[in-house]
Amino acid sequence: xxxxxxxxAIMEEMKDNRFRVYNIEFMGGxxxxxxxxxxxxxxxxxxxxxxxxxxxxVISNGTLLTDEMKxxxxxxxxxxxxxxxxxxxxxxxxxxxxxxxxxxxxxxxLKTWPHEGVKMTVSKQSLPRLASxxxxxxxxxxxxxxxxxxxxxxxxxxxxxxxNDELEKLADYYVSSGQxxxxxxxxxxxxxxxxxxxxxxxxxxxHFIVCVDTDGKRYPxxxxxxxxxxxxxxxxxxxxxxxxDLAFFNEKCNKCVLKVSCPACCGNNLMxxxxxxxxxxxxxxxxxxxxxxxxxxxxxKAEGIKDETERRTVISDLRQxxxxxxxx
Amino acid sequence: MTMTTTRTRTRTRRIRMNKNLESHINHILxxxxxxCPVGLASPVEEMKLSKDYRSIAKEISDCGxxxxxxxxxxxxxxxxxxxx
Numbered sequence: 001x002x003x004x005x006x007x008x009a010i011m012e013e014m015k016d017n018r019f020r021v022y023n024i025e026f027m028g029g030x031x032x033x034x035x036x037x038x039x040x041x042x043x044x045x046x047x048x049x050x051x052x053x054x055x056x057x058v059i060s061n062g063t064l065l066t067d068e069m070k071x072x073x074x075x076x077x078x079x080x081x082x083x084x085x086x087x088x089x090x091x092x093x094x095x096x097x098x099x100x101x102x103x104x105x106x107x108x109x110l111k112t113w114p115h116e117g118v119k120m121t122v123s124k125q126s127l128p129r130l131a132s133x134x135x136x137x138x139x140x141x142x143x144x145x146x147x148x149x150x151x152x153x154x155x156x157x158x159x160x161x162x163x164n165d166e167l168e169k170l171a172d173y174y175v176s177s178g179q180x181x182x183x184x185x186x187x188x189x190x191x192x193x194x195x196x197x198x199x200x201x202x203x204x205x206x207h208f209i210v211c212v213d214t215d216g217k218r219y220p221x222x223x224x225x226x227x228x229x230x231x232x233x234x235x236x237x238x239x240x241x242x243x244x245d246l247a248f249f250n251e252k253c254n255k256c257v258l259k260v261s262c263p264a265c266c267g268n269n270l271m272x273x274x275x276x277x278x279x280x281x282x283x284x285x286x287x288x289x290x291x292x293x294x295x296x297x298x299x300x301k302a303e304g305i306k307d308e309t310e311r312r313t314v315i316s317d318l319r320q321x322x323x324x325x326x327x328x
Numbered sequence: 329m330t331m332t333t334t335r336t337r338t339r340t341r342r343i344r345m346n347k348n349l350e351s352h353i354n355h356i357l358x359x360x361x362x363x364c365p366v367g368l369a370s371p372v373e374e375m376k377l378s379k380d381y382r383s384i385a386k387e388i389s390d391c392g393x394x395x396x397x398x399x400x401x402x403x404x405x406x407x408x409x410x411x412x
Contacts (some may be wrong), residue, residue, distance in 0.1 A: 157357070157360065160356075160357060161357055164353055164357065168342075168345070172342055172343050175343060176343070189388075191381045191384070191385060192385070193366070193368060194372060194381040194382045194384075194385040195385040195386070195388075196382060196385070196386065250363075252363045252365050253363065253365065255365050255367065256363075256365035256366050256367070257366050257367055257368055258366045260385075279363060281361050281362055281363050281364075284363045284364055285356050285357075285359070285364055288352075288356055288364055288366060289353055289356055289357075291366075292349045292352050292353050292356075293349075293353075295346070295349055296345050296346050296349045296350075299346055300343055313378045314378075316376075316378065317377050317378050317379070319346070320375050320376065320377060322346050322348045322349050323348055323369075323370075324368045324369055324370050324375060325348070325349075325352060325366060325367075325368065325369070326366070326367045326368065326369040327352055327355055327356065327364050327365075327366055327367075328364065328365045328366070328367055
């Protein structure tokens with residue numbers, strides 16, 4: 001991407017007066033391959049006296065950081081942060097990401113952005129080590145572990161059973177050890193089932209998000225950009241109004257009380273099921289299992305509440321939720 | 329020369345699961361295909377809950393506070409800012 005393309009895109013988007021805060025993310029590929037451009041764009045933005053508030057973020061595999069880059073990021077650590085893609089221990093990282101674990105300076109990330117956390121992708125290959133990988137990241141000291149199943153082909157019923165087992169192991173680890181849970185896999189709010197009206201579209205794609213490709217073309221999010229999706233596939237939906245929530249309506253999902261928390265990705269839906277609103281049933285079942293494990297985890301955690309009245313109240317509410325749930 | 333090795337093992341106690349939830353999980357695992365919408369077998373009005381979860385839910389859901397579990401890039405979706 002040229003600097004001029006980036007400038008034009010940012011200025012254009014900032015004219016949208018629906019928003020007061022902008023989160024500008026540099027992504028790839030690997031954005032640090034273009035560190036000079038990242039620096040140029042960042043320093044240009046900081047030099048402007050903009051009315052709009054903005055944050056800068058880089059999503060990176062962390063393998064290309066030189067001393068010069070580190071120095072710059074440390075100098076500007078409150079203005080720009082790096083979110084590290086880290087799938088677990090060295091063995092897992094090497095398996096998922098081409099033997100790259102040795103190139104990552106974990107201490108740099110932990111020290112420079114102690115509250116930033118990591119993005120953990122769970123592949124079919126790394127699923128059997130899910131619990132141990134999350135535990136590993138906890139012991140390293142990451143305060144946020146954003147984890148999710150990879151959007152990929154090949155998931156099967158055995159993986160679902162494994163997913164269930166690993167979530168059980170993870171929940172039992174947190175309860176037994178008393179470790180505070182920083183992992184997104186076990187932070188679903190059980191009371192999400194009481195939300196009466198949830199949007200059909202699960203995220204902000206096409207409204208809260210715009211992805212600008214290197215040539216300046218816009219996409220509803222990175223899942224629809226050529227880096228993720230064949231252009232011919234995106235062609236099918238390029239004229240869809242992403243602000244029209246009805247375009248994402250699914251009859252079965254509409255009656256599901258987990259709808260508000262469901263992570264179904266419409267870009268993934270389009271790639272694997274041919275439609276924005278068609279959810280792959282593996283991800284559906286995986287999320288329900290995850291939700292049920294969350295309720296169970298909260299119940300077990302509640303047993304440790306010291307105040308007796310509070311303990312009884314929380315357990316009573318959670319048990320009622322557990323008993324009220326039914327699967328159609 | 330003395331060589332010492334230390335081996336650290338994290339012991340995790342296996343704790344029994346709530347029977348109702350376990351039964352649902354087994355149901356999901358045994359269902360081979362199709363979406364599995366989740367419902368409530370008893371109306372909220374008949375539940376003896378300590379809080380008005382519906383009202384709380386309404387306030388949170390408007391800002392996307394129940395979201396944040398998608399596979400999106402960290403921080404990508406401002407709909408989840410309340411959560412992130």
